[in-house]
Amino acid sequence: MSRERSRSPFELPFALTTAPLTARPAPRRAGIGDLLFAVPGVQVQDRANPAQDPRIAIRGFGARSAFGVRGVRLLRDGVPITLPDGQTPTDWIDLELVERLDVIRGTAAALYGNASGGVIDLRTRDPQAAPLGGVARVWDGGGVRRLHVSIDGGWPAATGRAAAPRGQLAFTRTAGDGPRQWAGLDASHLFARGIATVAGARVELQGTHYASSRAENTGALTAAELARDPRLPDSLNITKRSRKTATQSQLALVIDRPLGTEGSVRAVAFGGRRMLDNPLPFAVVAVDRAFLGGSLHASWRTRRVGWPVRLGVGLEAQQLDDARRNFENCADLAATAPVTTRCPARTERGALRLDQDERAATVGAFARLEVEAPGALFASAALRGDQIAFGVRDRFVTATNADDSGDRTLRALSPMVGLTWRAKPVVSTFVNLATAFETPTVTELTNQETGAAGLNATLRPQRTRTLEAGVQGLVGGHWRVDLAGFHAEVTDELVPFDIPNQPGRRAFRNAGATRRRGAELGVRGAWSAVELGTAYTWSAFRFVTYAVGTQTYAGQPIPGVPTHAGQGFLTLRQRRLFGTLEWSGATSATADDAGRVRAAGYAMWTVRGGAYEARLGGIVIEPVVAVENLFDRRYAASLVVNATRGRYFEPGLPRRLTAVIRVARD
Numbered sequence: 001m002s003r004e005r006s007r008s009p010f011e012l013p014f015a016l017t018t019a020p021l022t023a024r025p026a027p028r029r030a031g032i033g034d035l036l037f038a039v040p041g042v043q044v045q046d047r048a049n050p051a052q053d054p055r056i057a058i059r060g061f062g063a064r065s066a067f068g069v070r071g072v073r074l075l076r077d078g079v080p081i082t083l084p085d086g087q088t089p090t091d092w093i094d095l096e097l098v099e100r101l102d103v104i105r106g107t108a109a110a111l112y113g114n115a116s117g118g119v120i121d122l123r124t125r126d127p128q129a130a131p132l133g134g135v136a137r138v139w140d141g142g143g144v145r146r147l148h149v150s151i152d153g154g155w156p157a158a159t160g161r162a163a164a165p166r167g168q169l170a171f172t173r174t175a176g177d178g179p180r181q182w183a184g185l186d187a188s189h190l191f192a193r194g195i196a197t198v199a200g201a202r203v204e205l206q207g208t209h210y211a212s213s214r215a216e217n218t219g220a221l222t223a224a225e226l227a228r229d230p231r232l233p234d235s236l237n238i239t240k241r242s243r244k245t246a247t248q249s250q251l252a253l254v255i256d257r258p259l260g261t262e263g264s265v266r267a268v269a270f271g272g273r274r275m276l277d278n279p280l281p282f283a284v285v286a287v288d289r290a291f292l293g294g295s296l297h298a299s300w301r302t303r304r305v306g307w308p309v310r311l312g313v314g315l316e317a318q319q320l321d322d323a324r325r326n327f328e329n330c331a332d333l334a335a336t337a338p339v340t341t342r343c344p345a346r347t348e349r350g351a352l353r354l355d356q357d358e359r360a361a362t363v364g365a366f367a368r369l370e371v372e373a374p375g376a377l378f379a380s381a382a383l384r385g386d387q388i389a390f391g392v393r394d395r396f397v398t399a400t401n402a403d404d405s406g407d408r409t410l411r412a413l414s415p416m417v418g419l420t421w422r423a424k425p426v427v428s429t430f431v432n433l434a435t436a437f438e439t440p441t442v443t444e445l446t447n448q449e450t451g452a453a454g455l456n457a458t459l460r461p462q463r464t465r466t467l468e469a470g471v472q473g474l475v476g477g478h479w480r481v482d483l484a485g486f487h488a489e490v491t492d493e494l495v496p497f498d499i500p501n502q503p504g505r506r507a508f509r510n511a512g513a514t515r516r517r518g519a520e521l522g523v524r525g526a527w528s529a530v531e532l533g534t535a536y537t538w539s540a541f542r543f544v545t546y547a548v549g550t551q552t553y554a555g556q557p558i559p560g561v562p563t564h565a566g567q568g569f570l571t572l573r574q575r576r577l578f579g580t581l582e583w584s585g586a587t588s589a590t591a592d593d594a595g596r597v598r599a600a601g602y603a604m605w606t607v608r609g610g611a612y613e614a615r616l617g618g619i620v621i622e623p624v625v626a627v628e629n630l631f632d633r634r635y636a637a638s639l640v641v642n643a644t645r646g647r648y649f650e651p652g653l654p655r656r657l658t659a660v661i662r663v664a665r666d
Contacts, residue, residue, distance in 0.1 A: 010428040013418025015484040040520035040535040045638035050185035051217035061117025063560035084318040084362040086115030092210035092248040094189035099125035107436035110382040110416035127152035127166035141658025144176035165196040182233040187212035201257035217242035220647040230651030241331040248274040263300030293318035308372040326354035355396035358442040376422040406455025427473030447507040482522040512545035534568035562586035591648040602635035622662040
């Protein structure tokens, strides 16, 4: 992780999974779920909807997200992807160059701040030192095609020098009509990266540009529609031409410098802009977003005070500015004469309904002290303070539209203590008591339970206390075993609901308290020509107190999370050929707070086979063919919690044949 650079995971007091992308040959990389496969405690709900990011949940945090990723913090090479108010758009992230993922599976606000029910850090493959190398990768399946081309290498005049400048340039194009109706996508990613050593410091500059001209919103289904045909769309989404177009550009600068022999300092600066046009059934949403941020982290280790002591400190700041406008969606009237003065003929955008500037700015500082005691004991304590300021300036105030302007500042102190015993060099046990908090987003603060105007003055951050213990290690020279258990108490849980008599508008309330108990087991092994990995997650998550009017949901399970879930793979290699069998399964899960709607459990299988590192002169060729959802199981891969119109179910992809070919020049 970005806070744990050059540290052994056997010294750290929390559940940390490093997921290399080598044991499963040629994953699709169509979504982040392909890369987080078989990580215990992590649930990725692929919505099979190019207009909606996959829903990522860690120990249940994020499972109720209505849009994007919530409650889980994402970074790429230590640069934050999560915005200051806790939301995380992921469509603009190109996954083709990601080499591994580091995942903290527990609450980590003491180091990472807001929305840290879990942390995922995507690590990009470093450019090679050779003068020049290239990769071309083509993927085709389920009506979608992807082309990826990248080149990288060292500066020609400096080849062979350890500190030679290196660079990467990658382009990825994804297009097709998708496996469901009204699920077309046209999107391009451009990623550039340069690394050099300047005055003893490693300096890295990253640039990303993403453009999507078409991402159709196929929507969720009713239970009857899911049983009839999972390829069906929500018909209202077609009538209203629900979709999105988006562009996003970002620059990031990362500087790492050693401090003596046992210390380091790291500085990060980043900024960018995102433009979004998002027709939805209830409105056309247009957002012009600007964001920027920076951080400074330092750590050093000393032996001058007796036992070895490590001290780490950090300061971080981010700011988000959204110019948001909502219009009536008149798509269903576009080809007819206007029936209201709010919807002109042949016009998708109707009357203006909302025009406001939204701001979220956060400042956080943390300090951590670690003591290495005799007997291979590592004791640590951390404390972080965060302040998140929200502001709204309403530019659409009329006699019938009240002023929604307002300001709120939310604060949190997040402590953490932990103890690790490194019983052997590659075996350790740990225990920690950690905290997390999650604020509402700006738009959630503007929607009050009654639908009244003004910023919500009573909505509070969701807060979590977690007791966690586990053991991790290498066993028998072949097996990596990771076992963890936890008990979490969540207060002021943020729960979405639909505002009465205002279709399409959702507000949030603090719904009492929940209790989360769980256990996670991950096993990975490799020997000779066999590689195996499996993950099992047990989740017992319940409302402790939750009342809406006279209705109480105390004792009901938290919706969207199955009690039992697992994934696994088995890869067999023979010379340069391989075959992989993968499975995913889960028990049933509820889809509403009352527990009246339930999605059935499922088991789904995929087979994949091909060749790897087949050489033709200086060219490496790797063809792969796969059959996904081998038995064409119909199931809900994602649940829309407390959905309207009975549309709770987002179907898993039907059986499909996919083909990948990778061509590389070393």
